[in-house]
């Protein structure tokens with residue numbers, strides 16, 4: 001079985017003449033012997049990217065998924081390859097509904113009739129990892145049941161082992177190393193293994209749903225947790241119009257401008273407000289609720305792939321985008337160093353010049369034609385030359401951004417992404433840096449500080465004792481200065497506490513503690529020369 005797979009991969013490489021895509025002359029001698037087998041084969045007529053796509057298709061679901069992921073790495077691969085691989089589709093035959101039932105019953109440990117009032121044996125949809133069936137719950141709710149393809153785990157693990165081996169081999173070739181085969185395969189492995197766990201998908205969907213509770217922008221179907229397992233996911237069935245059905249959307253009188261803008265708003269809200277974004281926004285996963293076509297609401301399904309961002313990354317991303325659109329390349333370069341995205345030793349001016357060289361041609365176009373996603377790709381390409389390790393989350397973000405832009409412009413070609421996003425980002429940055437955020441942080445931390453309040457007199461006593469023992473003047477001055485700031489700080493906290501939380505008793509206690517500290521600190525500082 002193992003050798004059969006090796007033989008098949010080798011044979012398909014030769015059949016699609018992938019050897020012609022490899023710069024043999026650049027390879028070490030020990031590898032060149034592999035090319036000997038190809039010497040007698042006819043020269044291929046179809047272009048290289050298409051042959052690569054056919055190769056992935058012939059190798060089945062895992063390689064197809066891999067090709068789809070490569071197609072999103074436009075920062076690494078030439079556009080003609082990315083475009084061709086983006087055409088890869090999971091044309092996988094569905095598996096029999098009886099097998100789906102067997103997986104469900106084995107996972108949930110109950111007969112299907114006990115689980116559902118009705119279960120449709122004919123699948124609604126079928127993809128490489130899972131298949132979806134319609135069902136009705138016993139209380140009458142319409143549901144869909146997602147079931148992991150039987151035996152897919154084994155196939156995936158075997159193929160992943162293969163890919164890792166091939167990637168390691170490629171990484172030994174200097175020409176191929178810059179394509180980062182090992183990292184790319186590693187990221188792919190993570191994504192794929194995550195997709196195999198439907199409980200993870202259910203948890204993601206629940207979080208996204210919670211983040212948009214009562215929102216008129218996005219709806220996420222409810223997860224029926226009592227019916228979930230690693231291999232089975234049961235959720236509310238939704239009835240929306242696919243975002244792909246432009247004619248149907250228009251015929252229903254949808255406000256297409258608002259629909260496109262809401263898509264952008266949802267994305268930026270997810271990235272900046274929640275730091276949790278749906279990262280698989282292909283049209284098959286996006287529907288529109290047209291209850292009110294003048295206020296169309298999105299419906300998102302399939303939360304198998306999500307992205308999160310660290311707070312600092314959010315901050316630097318927003319600052320970067322704003323700096324970009326102000327064409328302040330020096331600031332962009334500086335932010336990259338400050339955030340640690342590129343090494344601290346990066347020569348700022350050279351980096352700035354390199355960024356300017358790729359960005360200026362983009363900005364020569366009208367603003368509404370500029371692609372954010374493409375801009376990020378260019379930036380990552382430049383930054384790689386300056387040793388930037390692009391984190392997977394940033395790659396996910398850039399990929400999602402490209403999807404959103406694609407969708408948005410398909411819905412409403414005049415969509416000005418920047419005009420839609422800029423006010424949102426500026427507002428976010430202002431809130432983050434401004435008084436409101438400081439106040440909110442204090443408000444969050446205050447219960448903890450107040451919990452410590454009864455200890456204040458003790459600390460106070462200790463402080464006074466220490467001061468009494470304190471040695472020479474200059475040092476004392478520093479200490480009393482710091483005590484004064486300490487008392488000011490505590491007083492300030494007490495003030496905020498009063499404003500935010502105080503009932504009458506707490507207010508008085510805090511006030512007296514605050515005044516006491518201020519008095520003691522003041523008297524102590526007077527006692528010292």
Ligand SMILES: Nc1ncnc2c1ncn2[C@@H]1O[C@H](COP(=O)(O)OP(=O)(O)OP(=O)(O)O)[C@@H](O)[C@H]1O
Pocket residue numbers: 090124125126127128129130131132144146221235236237238239284285301302304
């Ligand atoms: N809650 C739902 N209500 C109605 N239809 C649904 C629901 N969830 C999924 N579907 C249908 O099933 C299809 C496949 O679902 P989903 O995208 O979750 O599966 P998948 O195996 O991850 O597919 P892919 O990998 O192609 O995204 C959807 O395109 C949609 O038509």
